[in-house]
Amino acid sequence: xxxxxxxxxxxxxxxxxxxxxxxxxxxxxxxxxxxxxxxxxxxxxxxxxxxxxxxxxxxxxxxxxxxxxxxxxxxxxxxxxxxxxxxxxxxxxxxxxxxxxxxxxxxxxxxxxxxxxxxxxxxxxxxxxxxxxxxxxxxxxxxxxxxxxxxxxxxxxxxxxxxxxxxxxxxxxxxxxxxxxxxxxxxxxxxxxxxxxxxxxxxxxxxxxxxxxxxxxxxxxxxxxxxxxxxxxxxxxxxxxxxxxxxxxxxxxxxxxxxxxxxx
Ligand SMILES: C[S@@+](CC[C@H](N)C(=O)[O-])C[C@H]1O[C@@H](n2cnc3c(N)ncnc32)[C@H](O)[C@@H]1O
Numbered sequence: 001x002x003x004x005x006x007x008x009x010x011x012x013x014x015x016x017x018x019x020x021x022x023x024x025x026x027x028x029x030x031x032x033x034x035x036x037x038x039x040x041x042x043x044x045x046x047x048x049x050x051x052x053x054x055x056x057x058x059x060x061x062x063x064x065x066x067x068x069x070x071x072x073x074x075x076x077x078x079x080x081x082x083x084x085x086x087x088x089x090x091x092x093x094x095x096x097x098x099x100x101x102x103x104x105x106x107x108x109x110x111x112x113x114x115x116x117x118x119x120x121x122x123x124x125x126x127x128x129x130x131x132x133x134x135x136x137x138x139x140x141x142x143x144x145x146x147x148x149x150x151x152x153x154x155x156x157x158x159x160x161x162x163x164x165x166x167x168x169x170x171x172x173x174x175x176x177x178x179x180x181x182x183x184x185x186x187x188x189x190x191x192x193x194x195x196x197x198x199x200x201x202x203x204x205x206x207x208x209x210x211x212x213x214x215x216x217x218x219x220x221x222x223x224x225x226x227x228x229x230x231x232x233x234x235x236x237x238x239x240x241x242x243x244x245x246x247x248x249x250x251x252x253x254x255x256x257x258x259x260x261x262x263x264x
């Protein structure tokens with residue numbers, strides 16, 4: 001079979017299954033199975049696909065038809081300038097979360113930063129990668145997520161300490177970053193099949209208003225702690241009321257996504 005023949009079969013199958021970006025997904029899966037980049041797929045439709053790669057690809061397209069996210073199928077996700085290993089134990093890092101890293105890039109040399117609810121380690125590891133002078137630590141209430149974050153740190157050769165902890169571990173931090181769960185309980189069932197069927201619910205849902213974990217973190221952190229909290233755009237006003245001198249920052253789509261301030 002050739003690349004074109006495989007794409008001609010996979011794209012309609014993914015479209016029929018309701019995938020938002022069937023062609024992109026198919027091209028990414030084919031490129032990975034062949035060990036080439038997507039540009040090669042686009043420019044070489046006659047490229048032959050060997051039987052072993054073809055079998056791997058059929059299995060992966062079948063998983064994607066079942067709405068498994070491409071990142072879980074491939075076992076990796078890019079985030080800023082690093083690539084993280086991901087599986088169903090952790091949330092797939094989202095582009096809007098890169099804003100948390102950007103805010104921390106402005107810190108002075110040697111500052112101590114803690115990432116609460118680190119998941120795959122995305123925020124803490126991307127920050128350490130770009131600012132190796134910072135002293136970065138991370139935590140998560142899920143022991144499975146802690147394992148994933150530690151493995152990512154080891155694979156990337158970055159000196160990140162990750163502990164299992166709910167809320168903020170004791171420490172002296174110049175800035176605390178947190179992308180905690182913020183989906184409302186009643187929103188869960190209406191989310192995309194990729195999320196509901198595969199991503200960990202505890203990483204996403206946090207009480208009737210989606211604010212339980214954020215409120216608990218602020219309530220339990222020492223007064224004067226500087227925090228930057230990711231939230232849904234419609235939660236920005238509520239999060240500002242939790243903090244002293246709050247400032248809200250927009251994500252790439254211009255929506256209010258992160259609020260920074262001091263714990264009162
Ligand atoms: C939305 S995910 C974010 C993961 C990662 N920071 C990212 O952006 O890709 C939230 C993470 O917070 C963890 N978590 C949930 N409640 C927590 C709490 N109260 N304290 C610490 N971690 C918590 C979950 O296990 C999950 O890994």
